[in-house]
Amino acid sequence: GENVEQHPSTLSVQEGDSAVIKCTYSDSASNYFPWYKQELGKRPQLIIDIRSNVGEKKDQRIAVTLNKTAKHFSLHITETQPEDSAVYFCAASIGGANNLFFGTGTRLTVIP
Amino acid sequence: DAGVIQSPRHEVTEMGQEVTLRCKPISGHDYLFWYRQTMMRGLELLIYFNNNVPIDDSGMPEDRFSAKMPNASFSTLKIQPSEPRDSAVYFCASSLTSGSSEQYFGPGTRLTVT
Numbered sequence: 269g270e271n272v273e274q275h276p277s278t279l280s281v282q283e284g285d286s287a288v289i290k291c292t293y294s295d296s297a298s299n300y301f302p303w304y305k306q307e308l309g310k311r312p313q314l315i316i317d318i319r320s321n322v323g324e325k326k327d328q329r330i331a332v333t334l335n336k337t338a339k340h341f342s343l344h345i346t347e348t349q350p351e352d353s354a355v356y357f358c359a360a361s362i363g364g365a366n367n368l369f370f371g372t373g374t375r376l377t378v379i380p
Numbered sequence: 381d382a383g384v385i386q387s388p389r390h391e392v393t394e395m396g397q398e399v400t401l402r403c404k405p406i407s408g409h410d411y412l413f414w415y416r417q418t419m420m421r422g423l424e425l426l427i428y429f430n431n432n433v434p435i436d437d438s439g440m441p442e443d444r445f446s447a448k449m450p451n452a453s454f455s456t457l458k459i460q461p462s463e464p465r466d467s468a469v470y471f472c473a474s475s476l477t478s479g480s481s482e483q484y485f486g487p488g489t490r491l492t493v494t
Contacts, residue, residue, distance in 0.1 A: 300481055311471065311485040312423070357423060366411045366475050367436065368483060372422040 270295040274371030291358035300361040384486035398460040405474030415471040
């Protein structure tokens, strides 16, 4: 099956700085890569996703990049705010299947 | 729509007891997933259903765990007998085949086995 690795496990940034979280995947058949945000005590929620026919996608302060050759994808958050503090999970899905393989999560702390 | 509904939200039980977790997916969604989340192991997929049929249960830890989906609007995850190492947050999620593949998570059930 697919194996998704995520780094770093924890990340602290000053408010206003950028944060980058990186993931790698093992199965070249994976073609859907969502990112979920989980606030403390809450459920994971989708914040952005990208499909393998696209190299980059942006949504306001959030962007995701995908390098299919290297099998890695990254989440970029610019102008971080305290409300961005949460655990972020990357995931991958093989061949359009609906099941997701999740990374181990990154705990982001934005320091005011 | 109220979103994915899970019950109970919290469950405390003694080792050896049977535990049943319940989930109602979003109406019209044809995929249902059960996850377990712990600090040590992160978010683990236990089992998922498509059109009420179990597709992959390779993530189910052992025979003590079982899941059913008798109809499109209800699923259960049962642990019998429960053990302290089963303590975790259990999430149910649903998605739609023809949609964006986004999974919508329920609020989770926090299980504590003493």
